[in-house]
Amino acid sequence: MTLSFHAETFRDDYTFANSPAAIRAFPFPFDRDAYMYTVNIEQHVPGPVQSATEFPIHIDEHYVAEMRDRAITLAEDPLRCQSLPHMMTAEWDLLELLMTSMATHYPAHFTLSRDGDRWHWINRPMDVDQTFTFGDVSTLPQGPMEYVTRQCQGDFCLLDQREDNLWMDAGMVTSQADWSLDFDLGMNFMEWHAPVPLAHDLGVFERALKFLLNLQHGCPVRRLNWTMTINPRLDTSPENYHRWGIDKASVTPENVGDKVHLRVELQALWRLPRSNAIVFSIRGYLIKMDELVTQKKWARRFHRVLASLPQPIADYKGLGRFRDTTVAWLSRHDDGLPTSPGFAPD
Amino acid sequence: MSGGVQFPVRVAEIEAVSPAVKRLRLERHDGPSLPPYSAGSHTVLTLEARTLEGGTRRIRNAYSLLGTTLGGGPAYEIAVLRSPQSRGGSVFIHDQLAIGATLSMSAPVNLFPLHRTARRHVLVAGGIGITPIAAMARELAAAGQPFELHYAMRDEASGAFAAELAALYGPAMRLYVSQRQERIAVRDILAHQPVGTHLYVCGPERMIDGILGDARIAGWPDSALHAERFLAPEGGEPFAVKLARSGIATLVGEHQTLLEAIEAAGVDAPYLCRGGACGQCETPIVSADGTLLHADHFLTDDQKACGKTIMTCVSRLRGRELVLDL
Amino acid sequence: MKPSTIKSRPLYGTLAPVPQATQHIAIVEGEGALALADAFAGHEALRRTIILFSPIAHRADHDQTAVLTSLSCEALHLASNVQELLGTLVTILSTATMGTRLYVSGSEDFIGRVTSEALRQGIEMDAIQTEHRGAPTRRVQCVHCKGFIDGVSASPALCPHCGLHLLVRDHYSRRLGAFMGVSIDAESPGDLPPPEAFGA
Ligand code: HEM
Ligand code: FES
Numbered sequence: 001m002t003l004s005f006h007a008e009t010f011r012d013d014y015t016f017a018n019s020p021a022a023i024r025a026f027p028f029p030f031d032r033d034a035y036m037y038t039v040n041i042e043q044h045v046p047g048p049v050q051s052a053t054e055f056p057i058h059i060d061e062h063y064v065a066e067m068r069d070r071a072i073t074l075a076e077d078p079l080r081c082q083s084l085p086h087m088m089t090a091e092w093d094l095l096e097l098l099m100t101s102m103a104t105h106y107p108a109h110f111t112l113s114r115d116g117d118r119w120h121w122i123n124r125p126m127d128v129d130q131t132f133t134f135g136d137v138s139t140l141p142q143g144p145m146e147y148v149t150r151q152c153q154g155d156f157c158l159l160d161q162r163e164d165n166l167w168m169d170a171g172m173v174t175s176q177a178d179w180s181l182d183f184d185l186g187m188n189f190m191e192w193h194a195p196v197p198l199a200h201d202l203g204v205f206e207r208a209l210k211f212l213l214n215l216q217h218g219c220p221v222r223r224l225n226w227t228m229t230i231n232p233r234l235d236t237s238p239e240n241y242h243r244w245g246i247d248k249a250s251v252t253p254e255n256v257g258d259k260v261h262l263r264v265e266l267q268a269l270w271r272l273p274r275s276n277a278i279v280f281s282i283r284g285y286l287i288k289m290d291e292l293v294t295q296k297k298w299a300r301r302f303h304r305v306l307a308s309l310p311q312p313i314a315d316y317k318g319l320g321r322f323r324d325t326t327v328a329w330l331s332r333h334d335d336g337l338p339t340s341p342g343f344a345p346d
Numbered sequence: 347m348s349g350g351v352q353f354p355v356r357v358a359e360i361e362a363v364s365p366a367v368k369r370l371r372l373e374r375h376d377g378p379s380l381p382p383y384s385a386g387s388h389t390v391l392t393l394e395a396r397t398l399e400g401g402t403r404r405i406r407n408a409y410s411l412l413g414t415t416l417g418g419g420p421a422y423e424i425a426v427l428r429s430p431q432s433r434g435g436s437v438f439i440h441d442q443l444a445i446g447a448t449l450s451m452s453a454p455v456n457l458f459p460l461h462r463t464a465r466r467h468v469l470v471a472g473g474i475g476i477t478p479i480a481a482m483a484r485e486l487a488a489a490g491q492p493f494e495l496h497y498a499m500r501d502e503a504s505g506a507f508a509a510e511l512a513a514l515y516g517p518a519m520r521l522y523v524s525q526r527q528e529r530i531a532v533r534d535i536l537a538h539q540p541v542g543t544h545l546y547v548c549g550p551e552r553m554i555d556g557i558l559g560d561a562r563i564a565g566w567p568d569s570a571l572h573a574e575r576f577l578a579p580e581g582g583e584p585f586a587v588k589l590a591r592s593g594i595a596t597l598v599g600e601h602q603t604l605l606e607a608i609e610a611a612g613v614d615a616p617y618l619c620r621g622g623a624c625g626q627c628e629t630p631i632v633s634a635d636g637t638l639l640h641a642d643h644f645l646t647d648d649q650k651a652c653g654k655t656i657m658t659c660v661s662r663l664r665g666r667e668l669v670l671d672l
Numbered sequence: 673m674k675p676s677t678i679k680s681r682p683l684y685g686t687l688a689p690v691p692q693a694t695q696h697i698a699i700v701e702g703e704g705a706l707a708l709a710d711a712f713a714g715h716e717a718l719r720r721t722i723i724l725f726s727p728i729a730h731r732a733d734h735d736q737t738a739v740l741t742s743l744s745c746e747a748l749h750l751a752s753n754v755q756e757l758l759g760t761l762v763t764i765l766s767t768a769t770m771g772t773r774l775y776v777s778g779s780e781d782f783i784g785r786v787t788s789e790a791l792r793q794g795i796e797m798d799a800i801q802t803e804h805r806g807a808p809t810r811r812v813q814c815v816h817c818k819g820f821i822d823g824v825s826a827s828p829a830l831c832p833h834c835g836l837h838l839l840v841r842d843h844y845s846r847r848l849g850a851f852m853g854v855s856i857d858a859e860s861p862g863d864l865p866p867p868e869a870f871g872a
Contacts, residue, residue: 276387
């Protein structure tokens, strides 16, 4: 598949927008008219053609602009990419997974040739041509995780498995929903999930962890998570919250359609072969309300989900200042008709 | 498939590395190469063994993968001890399996991984327990990580790979031959290990319990202690099993595991280790007419006592009939 | 403030000598000395116990020093501040063996700093016991400028490094030995609730 990449921004003048095809491919996360935390894990098997899950690693029209935004964020704050010393093998595993998948599914844009340990990587959209020795850090300009994730959409966490737990011991996180890699680095599954309300008591994390500890190589899984962001901003980090928090106060009935975005994370997990680590990819998708309501079913459903969202979840996601305004705006797009089951638009 | 990805393989080499241990080289024959794996990983082999009556019986056994094929590629290697009291898998491999035979092998799973934040590793193997332990030594040596290896065996002839390991690791490796009255001086070994050391033991159940017990007496914290507690599932008295949801009734034979009987009845039941360690095969019990014989290391004593679930890979019933929610 | 049940928030117990330990190292500050005395007084473990003590300078902790001296342990190190005490700890741990157990007691921020240093030196979490004695003060990291603030007693708190007013969250990092502080008035500048002191 040949993509044409947008020249667009995720800060300052915010020129990000979705094409009609990207709207149709948007991974809308609600298959019913209400939302609650569940262990919503499924096999990461290929989805429909031109959907977000068609390939294991999804590259789309926003690729080049997102990678440029990541580079800006990293230049301002290098701690967004960190790796504890014992994670080097997992870093190489990740590099192999991403390069192999990108080259296999987007051959027009990426090429990987391997001759034993001698690897040759070509990334045409980013104008990269790199020969290196797999396993030899000195042959790459950065560590393997940083190198490959500067060239792959989505945030990534590498999780070491020990003591029947998973430990967030490495990651590249520049477009997060208000959590800090620097703070969470070295935490285990229960610790980094500590701030999440309700789910601990529902047993969600206990069951999810038990499942993930037995995740097998070759059998990746995925789940969807979501939040809302004002302006198409990728860097909604706690580090910069004093800069972007104020945007939440800028929502008015007039600008909801343009300013308020649904932000969906397609999260996938793979067992890595050499390190026995797990990689957790957080591939984010943004869609403004004006774009969302082009799909009638999504408009109706999102209105109902947002209106009935349990208060602790709304508070945790930080929707307080603009939830009511957005619900009122969405109500104009909800005619009260029933919605069909499933995620897909009608 | 419940066991995850399966690779079709052909037996490419069989070598007797000691009178009772054979090394098998299993080559993938459908094209792509096999993925790399981490030391301590095992694979599950599916064997079609001939029965005395002339039929075939499907046996699935877990075997540790050797360090020689850590990088993946055309083949994986395992070592199999001939244990006559087992349910026949190892005897079949020793007496019937020939070069060229084809079988199915599961993707590697690691339930005995190296603790990657450790600063030093003490590896202890008894007998055939050397297979995951030697793979660990190889991985650590390649990564330049400090370790020492202690290998106990009954007599010199039974110590598979001993010469090879001694040549590779020299002073980092020590052999103990019980026939020569040599015993692992566990307490001395444990007494001088610097903070940040982790201990790994694989061998007979008694040896594991003894060494881990000594480590606790020496003040080691539990998080630094690791053991491969793989059980070779044992047979037992036959009993009936009914699967409530699928409405299937069948019999668990004396040389069969409950899991194997369920699979033979055509049900794709979950599993990973087939050794009572991983928890994957945990199945809810509807009713049990008899006594549950829990043999796993996964359920707590309380859970075993309350009898709500059973690990089908190693546990069974002494009695008439077990009804499962499956 | 109500005690939190958030899963990253450390829970503290009561010190008790581990009988099998080959070496005990007790690291205590201020009133933590009394927790140690409660647990170890008259115990045979004292023969294998090294005590590192940091009195709190502005308070009369002489009694506590006397209490520790009277324990007659293997060795007693007095440090004039926490930094010095951590230096001594690192030196001792560099030659320590696996039978070593740690006992930490004092204010919450002290426990955090000692624990995070011990973990960095390769001690396992389950080889460390903690008991909270003294002030419920917290060590906070400002998520914006990454500066650490010791002895924080209430939320919101002013970050002395970057000047932002911080909500002190219950989210805690063992690696950093600190709670997270995040701007409290980012969405409505200047709108500051009155500070609320931390409970024990
Ligand atoms: C193992 C890989 C995973 C990683 C690295 C990860 C990481 C995170 C992080 C960093 C947060 C934000 C916490 C905060 O507010 O500080 C979060 C939230 C959450 N996670 Fe995970 N997670 C993982 C897997 C899962 C799984 C398997 C589930 C399945 C149930 C799950 C459920 C949730 C939920 C429900 C939230 C709250 C999200 C919201 O309401 O916006 N996570 N996760
Ligand atoms: S399959 Fe692992 S416990 Fe049964």
